[in-house]
């Protein structure tokens with residue numbers, strides 16, 4: 425069977441929120457987007473431009489006000505809630521803006537936890553999790569609790585966890601948030617390498633303009649809309 429040229433197809437996607445004062449915020453405003461299989465796309469945008477809202481829609485964590493999302497050939501609006509949960513579990517890996525590591529689990533246990541819902545035996549889960557931590561340069565930190573890790577190290581654990589069950593699609597929300605430029609670049613390069621090795625499609629959203637040097641394609645988000653170039657009249661960050 426031929427593979428899908430587009431892993432993600434978003435058409436005319438809108439997500440509005442009502443404000444307390446009776447107004448409407450268009451967090452995502454008529455967005456069209458195609459991401460090919462194996463592509464590493466980055467979306468750059470300032471705070472409040474709608475990046476997290478868009479990622480949550482693509483990952484099936486939130487439902488649009490209007491418009492269409494197709495992921496790996498599956499149209500979300502045609503799935504019942506249970507099927508959508510399964511698609512998310514089987515095909516999508518998230519790195520959330522807040523790392524959401526389990527504080528009482530070690531780095532290794534945090535990664536392994538992602539594999540518990542699969543049928544993989546425990547020793548295999550631990551082996552795969554150790555390998556991923558090794559790829560992230562964290563072998564020496566496998567048995568540390570999140571509170572014993574730096575922000576960059578915690579971020580790498582969260583990334584290893586998202587990669588653990590080899591999802592077709594990885595959604596990274598500020599994967600370099602709060603990191604210095606050097607560490608941020610290293611982490612993005614690692615994500616790029618691992619996703620290429622595993623043939624995964626990645627959408628990363630961030631404020632960090634240096635991602636331009638690392639990823640295939642960059643789009644710009646402003647007030648809920650996507651642009652192929654920085655909107656005119658705006659200072660380059």
Ligand SMILES: Nc1ncnc2c1ncn2[C@@H]1O[C@H](COP(=O)(O)OP(=O)(O)OP(=O)(O)O)[C@@H](O)[C@H]1O
Nearest residue numbers: 441442449451469470471472473474475476477478
């Ligand atoms: N649950 C909500 N209710 C009302 N408004 C919301 C809600 N979530 C987000 N918004 C608004 O939607 C807009 C987009 O928010 P979003 O979190 O997607 O931005 P972002 O680009 O991810 O920002 P940041 O870079 O700060 O994470 C903002 O104006 C935000 O205030």
Ligand SMILES: [Mg+2]
Nearest residue numbers: 475476477521
């Ligand atoms: Mg956000």
